[in-house]
Amino acid sequence: MDIRELYRDVILDHNRSPRNFGRLEPADAEALGHNPLCGDSLSLTLRLANDRLSEIRFNGQGCAISVASASMMSEAVSGKSLPEVEALYREVHALFTEPAHVPALPLGKLMALGGVREFPARVKCASLCWHTLHAALQRHAAGERPTVSTE
Amino acid sequence: MNAPPARLADPYADAEGRLRAERVRADFPILEREVHGRPLVYLDSAASSQQPRAVLEATEHYATTSHANVHRGVHTLSQEATAAFEAARESVRRFINARKPSEIIFTRGTTEAINLVARSWGGTQLAAGDEVLITYLEHHANIVPWQLACAAAGARLIAAPLTPAGELELGAFLELLGPRTKMVALAHVSNALGTTLPVAQVIAAAHERGVPVLLDGAQAIAHQRVDVQQLDCDFYAFSGHKMYAPTGIGVLYGRESLLRAMPPWQGGGDMILSVSIAHSTYNELPWRFEAGTPNISGAIGLAAAIDYLEALGRDRVAAHEQRLLLLATAQLAAIPGLQLIGTAREKAAVISFTLRGVHPHDIGTILDQEGIAIRTGHHCAMPVMTYYGLAATARASFGCYSTEADIERLLAGLERVREVFA
Structure with a gap:
């Protein structure tokens, strides 16, 4: 296994120059994610309009995989309807964990993160942002501001 | 003619006496x-x-020839297992130069050893307003047990600051060592930074005030000579698996006078002399703190690791x-x-x-x-x-x-x- 299967150029680029980095204030939804394995943390702020995720920002500390994943996720979900975001969440989860998964949706750049499948210790790094987003949307519907953990 | 017999060449030393x-x-x-x-x-x-072949072979030999429960049966295997287990305790005593084998309590590891002291000693000696003094570089195993003990007693946990290089601010530590301090607990060596702490000064200062000192020796035990009498510490905790022995075995050394005053922390077999439904009489040291069947194999592996380390020098x-x-x-x-x-x-x-x-x-x-x-x-x-x-x-x-x-x-x-x- 070449380490470049994990650290592809697009991932290194998003790690160096994260897109949508920062906080939205005010935000319609917010969530904090923690990876207790490494102590990394991720904060997501969202704006929602007409059942769509109109804007998203993230910040926090993390490894290249978690930063790139959050950055690429922020690009992938911006402007999507909430059901589309939910479908993408399920697809990406399968991409990270199921060998030879054939995506039912076009995943574009996100496919570059599929390399984590071969590095089980790093799947949580890639999925933290998606779990945090999922929790933010679910709990927004319930009027909460949650904290999620990948453990 | 009276020359000493030629020593067999030490396989672990090179010509300059350095480790090979x-x-x-x-x-x-x-x-x-x-x-x-x-x-x-x-x-x-x-x-x-990791474990050397000598440790792996010692535990395998025990399991293939002598395994039985200890301190129980009259049969041969139980007697052999008991003898090997208690011989391991004596090896540990000698290794850290404790006064008596009764000061050596086998635990699962450093974490359990510190929990034992925090629960048993802390449960009887800490009161509202008391302080336990640690440092900012402690492993969670030397923080959380004291948090629990302090919460139960209404006592406070205080941490002494560090220098930018990762050394203890000794002056600040001595200032924090006050009339309310009832216990000082600190690492002998920091696991995160590698710092060796000035334990001699800390112990001397604490003892001047009559405060006992627990050393978390997990990171020191395999890397320097540890002599609990020379250190003059009151408790010393370490793990087998950080000194080339198996996981699941560790040691609490305790000064006998302190151990004697401490109540049992876990109840069960082996830690009692007699039991009725209304009342139990507790066993002597050190077994009073070893409820249940101990990690016999682990203790034997630990003794083998001690022999191995001593052979290396x-x-x-x-x-x-x-x-x-x-x-x-x-x-x-x-x-x-x-x-x-x-x-x-x-x-x-x-x-x-x-x-x-x-x-x-x-x-x-x-x-x-x-x-x-x-x-x-x-x-x-x-x-x-x-x-x-x-x-x-x-x-x-x-x-x-x-x-x-x-x-x-x-x-x-x-x-x-x-x-x-x-």
Whole structure:
């Protein structure tokens, strides 16, 4: 296994120059994610309009995989309807964990993160942002501001 | 004519009396394996060390010839198991120079040993308004048990500050050592930074005030000579698996006068003399603190590890590791963007570092692909990470089997990390 299967150029680029980095204030939804394995943390702020995720920002500390994943996720979900975001969440989860998964949706750049499948210790790094987003949307519907953990 | 008989050449020493680490390596079967197609370079002994053949054979021999429950049966196997288990206790006593084997309590490890003291001693000696004094560089195992004990008693847990180099601020520590201090608990060596703490001064100052001192010796026991009488500490806790013995066995040394005054912390078999439904009479030291069937095999493995370390020569191992520490420190410090975290004057062979622009987890993954095992993360010492404004570091730690070749592989691995993240 070449380490470049994990650290592809697009991932290194998003790690160096994260897109949508920062906080939205005010935000319609917010969530904090923690990876207790490494102590990394991720904060997501969202704006929602007409059942769509109109804007998203993230910040926090993390490894290249978690930063790139959050950055690429922020690009992938911006402007999507909430059901589309939910479908993408399920697809990406399968991409990270199921060998030879054939995506039912076009995943574009996100496919570059599929390399984590071969590095089980790093799947949580890639999925933290998606779990945090999922929790933010679910709990927004319930009027909460949650904290999620990948453990 | 009266010349002493020629000594057999010591296989572990070279002509200058230094440790022959290559010969040591041959005793550790796991070091023969490959990881991701590369020969394993194991630089995570501070998390858990590997076991030499002598330890593996000792536990196998016990299981294949003498296993039975201890302190119970009249049959031969039980007597043999009991004799081996109690002989292991005597080995530990001798190894750390305790006065009596009754001061040696077998536990699951350092964590359980500290919990024993915090629960049993803390449960009877701590009262509202009392203080337990620790430091900012403690492992969670020497923080959380005291938090629990303090919460139960209404006492306060206080941490002494550190210098930027990762040393204890001794002056500040002495100021915090006050009339309310009832216990001082600190690491002998820091697991996250490698710092060796000034335990002699701490113990002398605490004893002047009549305050007992517990040392967390997990990171010291395999890397320097430990003599509890010379240290004059009141409790000393360590784990077998950080000194080439199996996991699941550890030791609490306690000064007899303190242990005598402490109530049992776990109840069950072996810790009692007699039991009725209304009342039990507790066993003598040390068995009073060893409820249930102990880790007999682990204790026997620990005794074998002690014999092994003594055959290598403890001072020789310490000198070898210090040479590697100096060499690795100088070479790592020369890498652009690499920052050493913890630069105490007195250190064990533990090197924590960060690399600019690369998260420690990414360093760990790339090194793993090169067959190099290091630890990355907060090292179960989150307060010291927070203290230095870090979420994580990468940590390379050495043992008796580490060599200069391991350091070369580490440097080449870090070069690969820098290439990937260039």
